Amino acid sequence: MGSTPIKVMVVDDHLFLREGLRAIIDAQSDLKLVSEAESGEEALEMYATDRPDVVLMDLQMPGMGGVATIEAMKKHWPTVRIIVLTTYAGDSQALRALRAGASGYLLKNSLRRELLDAIRSVHEGGKHLSAEVAAGIAFHVIDDTLTERETSVLKLAADGNSNKQIAGKLGVVEVTVKGYMKAIFAKLRASDRTHAVTIAARRGIIEL
Known part of the structure; x- marks a missing residue:
């Protein structure tokens, strides 16, 4: 790993989760939390200023939701790397986020096991899906989608x-x-x- 820490932004409207993520990230010498946003709108403003390397994005937020925020970020900053954090394992929700441009999709109950590896992997250009989400996508990939x-x-x-x-x-x-x-x-x-x-x-x- 290089000497420059990976800059991370957290976007979530729950203070408790942001504090937990801050504690995990601050304990790593190769990661640095540079900004925290409570909404999609705030995230767009902060990204323009702080330019984090990896964004951790909640899907369910008041105002602009996670998928819309991902789409807006990718439109303005195509190289942004985003990992979705959610309590929801639904394959359709995951596919919407991935199609919008997310590089990772993690369930919040797996953060302690997977978060750090996911941040580092996505920063290097990789993808990271929680196993449960990946299994759901694979299981339904041949299904006809609803119009x-x-x-x-x-x-x-x-x-x-x-x-x-x-x-x-x-x-x-x-x-x-x-x-x-x-x-x-x-x-x-x-x-x-x-x-x-x-x-x-x-x-x-x-x-x-």
């Missing part, structure tokens, strides 16, 4: 709307909604709408 309209239908169903109510909200006939639901069940391998909502929430396709 934007199917996802909208499922979100409305999750909110308790009947097929008739969904049809009214989307401006289509009820039989069309039934067709969407049938396709959703097949793609998610779900037995009914409650099962479909549960699977979609677990995989990060929809948020409850």
